[in-house]
Amino acid sequence: MILSGGASAANIYWVVAGEVTLHAGAHMEGIVLSATQVTLQTGASLHGRVYAQTLIALDDNAITAP
Numbered sequence: 001m002i003l004s005g006g007a008s009a010a011n012i013y014w015v016v017a018g019e020v021t022l023h024a025g026a027h028m029e030g031i032v033l034s035a036t037q038v039t040l041q042t043g044a045s046l047h048g049r050v051y052a053q054t055l056i057a058l059d060d061n062a063i064t065a066p
Helices: none
Strands: 013-016 020-022 028-035 039-040 045-052 054-057 062-064
Touching: 020 028, 028 039, 039 045, 045 054
Parallel strands: 013 028, 020 039, 028 045, 039 054, 045 062
Antiparallel strands: none
């Protein structure tokens, strides 16, 4: 995901009714709000924040605040 035109990860919200999985090696920008769980597989990275009601599973991930 590439942000352009002055877009900031702090202003992007991903609201999901179910679970979220970021696959191995993937990169995502923004704040993730999940009604259930969020899983970041090995090597996935996030520039933003992640919130979930039940589970956040991390495996060798880089998460940086916007």
